Amino acid sequence: MADLTITFLGTGTSQGVPMIACDCPVCLSDDPRDKRTRSSIYVETPEAAWVVDTGPEFRLQCLRERVRRMDAVVYTHSHADHALGFDDLRRFCESGRWLPVYAGPETMDDLKRIFCFAFNGENLFPGYVRPDPKVVAPLEPFQIGATTLTPLPLKHGRSHVFGYLLEREGRALAAYVSDCKEAPDEVVERIRGVDVLIVDALRHREHPTHMNIAEALELAARVCPGETWFTHICHELGHAGTEAALPAGVRIAYDGLRLEL
């Protein structure tokens, strides 16, 4: 088994691809890589497994990828497309197990408000979700098993977002940078030369809170990773055509893609 395996549970933007009631060529595409559920990754190591974000299709993503193990959950932020699958974590809390939930303070407050029934301690029935909240701070590393995760503060409109750097035995294996309009210099410094950069690249046109392809390429040029994978893709980007036009070392992720690091 690889030291760390990343499975893309979802690679789509907030509306998913295809989008409801859209007849554009990408929404009608036969290419399975143009079917994108809401963005999330599942990380497996020899000693622990966890998910980053639980979007609205979390249950379907777990079924599709036959996810059996969940030792923790990590949140980037509380937007609906990243949080609303939370209640399906209940399957991983059977036998009364408490599931560590890592998030920044603003995101944790939102999770506690939206899912108050899970956090208020009043619903301890067997089979209900049992979150064990663990608030994390910008650039302050924490451990899941033998992996060190460092929260990376990102600019994404008015919301507080963390990307995460994943390191093992001092090796910077991957940085997950979704959703984001801008990565501050201190974040770029922290992740420079990472083996794999996974980054928000919504579309070609500019967007107020997400990077477009040009901005994502610019970030990749500053970080100088071994390889770059774009995620959080909208229906304006067909997989095959868009990827063919990207420079060497930059690819577009798709649902079900596995990276073994």
Ligand SMILES: [Zn+2]
């Ligand atoms: Zn999003």
Ligand SMILES: [Zn+2]
């Ligand atoms: Zn469309």
Ligand SMILES: [Zn+2]
């Ligand atoms: Zn967002």
